[in-house]
Amino acid sequence: MIVMKFGGTSVQDGPAMRRAIEIIESEKDRHPLIVSSAIAGATDSLLRMGQTALSGDTRAAQEILSELVSRHRWILFDLGLEKAAERDLADLIALYAEELGNFTRGVVLLRELTPRIQDAMVGYGERLAVGLLTAAARARGLDAVHVDAREVMLTDTRFGKARPEREKLPERCREKIAPIVESGKIPIMDGFVGSTSDGEPTTLGRGGSDFTAALLGAALEAEEIQIWTDVDGMLTADHRVVPEGMKIRELSFAEAAELAYFGARVLHPSTIEPAVSRDIPVRILNSRRPGASGTTIAPRCRKAGVAVKSIAVKEGIVVSDVKAHRMLMAHGFLKSMFEVFDRLEVPVDLVSTSEVSVSLTVDSVERLAEVVEELTAFSEVTVERDCAIVCLVGEELRSTPRIASRVFTALGDINVRMISQGASEVNLSFVVREGDADHAVRKLHTEFFEGMELPDVFEPVNREAVT
Ligand code: ADP
Numbered sequence: 227m228i229v230m231k232f233g234g235t236s237v238q239d240g241p242a243m244r245r246a247i248e249i250i251e252s253e254k255d256r257h258p259l260i261v262s263s264a265i266a267g268a269t270d271s272l273l274r275m276g277q278t279a280l281s282g283d284t285r286a287a288q289e290i291l292s293e294l295v296s297r298h299r300w301i302l303f304d305l306g307l308e309k310a311a312e313r314d315l316a317d318l319i320a321l322y323a324e325e326l327g328n329f330t331r332g333v334v335l336l337r338e339l340t341p342r343i344q345d346a347m348v349g350y351g352e353r354l355a356v357g358l359l360t361a362a363a364r365a366r367g368l369d370a371v372h373v374d375a376r377e378v379m380l381t382d383t384r385f386g387k388a389r390p391e392r393e394k395l396p397e398r399c400r401e402k403i404a405p406i407v408e409s410g411k412i413p414i415m416d417g418f419v420g421s422t423s424d425g426e427p428t429t430l431g432r433g434g435s436d437f438t439a440a441l442l443g444a445a446l447e448a449e450e451i452q453i454w455t456d457v458d459g460m461l462t463a464d465h466r467v468v469p470e471g472m473k474i475r476e477l478s479f480a481e482a483a484e485l486a487y488f489g490a491r492v493l494h495p496s497t498i499e500p501a502v503s504r505d506i507p508v509r510i511l512n513s514r515r516p517g518a519s520g521t522t523i524a525p526r527c528r529k530a531g532v533a534v535k536s537i538a539v540k541e542g543i544v545v546s547d548v549k550a551h552r553m554l555m556a557h558g559f560l561k562s563m564f565e566v567f568d569r570l571e572v573p574v575d576l577v578s579t580s581e582v583s584v585s586l587t588v589d590s591v592e593r594l595a596e597v598v599e600e601l602t603a604f605s606e607v608t609v610e611r612d613c614a615i616v617c618l619v620g621e622e623l624r625s626t627p628r629i630a631s632r633v634f635t636a637l638g639d640i641n642v643r644m645i646s647q648g649a650s651e652v653n654l655s656f657v658v659r660e661g662d663a664d665h666a667v668r669k670l671h672t673e674f675f676e677g678m679e680l681p682d683v684f685e686p687v688n689r690e691a692v693t
Pocket residue numbers: 232233234235236263433454455456457459460461462463464465466489490491492493536537538
């Protein structure tokens with residue numbers, strides 16, 4: 227069997243849903259399990275609706291809801307279903323709209339929006355999309371069955387970024403998904419959503435549908451995990467920053483994991499690890515160009531003959547310099563310092579040390595004040611916000627001479643705040659001011675990709691073919 231995940235743009239309207247169904251149909255002999263995100267922008271709208279209700283503006287919150295409901299109704303009518311199916315789905319949309327309206331009023335009245343309530347609201351985005359996609363598939367003659375993610379993806383209670391209880395997943399999949407696949411039907415499940423053991427809805431963090439797909443693929447020992455999105459595959463850089471970027475045909479798990487972690491949004495950072503655990507190839511494919519070959523991510527890949535395969539950027543980074551109170555790096559200082567991050571569950575991305583101080587980066591300001599307060603007990607701490615990590619990735623980076631000098635020459639007068647190479651075989655990362663990040667990527671893209679004789683691993687992106 228295979229897992230096919232469709233992102234928001236791949237189900238965003240009637241034509242996109244129809245394309246998705248055609249893609250599913252073309253793979254139906256491979257026993258697909260479908261995972262869908264909410265339609266593009268729906269999750270953002272639901273989050274905005276919650277915040278607007280929290281501010282007390284009932285009317286504005288209701289307007290956001292009406293607009294969202296209208297978008298789903300438009301898709302429904304565009305799908306041209308048989309009358310009975312259309313009526314059922316219209317009723318379902320009306321029911322979800324009513325439930326969301328109730329939540330909104332509750333938030334306005336209580337002036338409280340806990341992560342728990344927010345998750346309960348946000349999960350409707352995926353449920354609505356899956357309802358439409360399942361109906362569209364059935365109308366096309368596919369025997370599609372909606373599987374409720376809340377019955378499959380058990381998680382802990384960290385609402386907003388819940389962690390799946392992975393040991394329970396294979397059994398849940400055997401119970402809820404395998405029989406559907408075995409009977410020749412096509413299960414369609416909502417990505418991103420889960421539930422606690424008490425049945426409270428949770429979500430896996432933004433972009434989490436990729437993670438759902440990868441977890442299900444691993445639990446069901448799928449042959450392949452397909453991520454259907456709005457670009458041809460993993461590109462040499464985000465096309466919004468470097469429009470002339472190329473598609474990469476093949477990536478190793480290690481390369482893809484680094485790119486996803488360091489900001490290549492096309493893959494959620496947690497996608498690769500479940501695939502690695504079962505050696506399952508992941509393919510990134512363009513739902514608007516289903517015939518194109520996409521990017522294949524596999525345990526190992528052929529030598530590309532290039533040092534750098536892609537450049538990623540992670541924004542919203544905070545750099546912190548931590549200097550031990552005593553002049554020399556006292557024994558135990560690093561341990562005490564990392565204990566603080568560990569206890570407060572703040573992940574550290576890059577680290578570089580000198581004799582008396584440590585520079586490190588974190589990607590969230592959520593608990594920064596607490597971190598600083600605790601570190602201040604035994605060190606001097608400075609914090610610089612609005613930074614970005616730029617990350618060059620390639621299996622052959624290490625073995626290619628002069629990379630660092632080419633990078634820093636290409637950057638010219640862009641100020642580099644911190645550098646890290648070494649921890650991972652496949653990446654070279656450095657920190658710049660957020661405002662310089664795009665410029666840095668463009669300069670590096672020119673240095674490493676422009677004017678080169680195109681190695682087989684890259685493929686130009688055919689922009690005209692994209693509708
Ligand atoms: P989906 O809704 O299908 O999950 P996302 O918006 O999450 O899609 O991811 C696709 C987007 O990722 C692309 O449109 C692109 O802007 C962005 N992206 C960032 N870096 C890269 C990269 N290196 N290659 C491809 N896409 C990238």
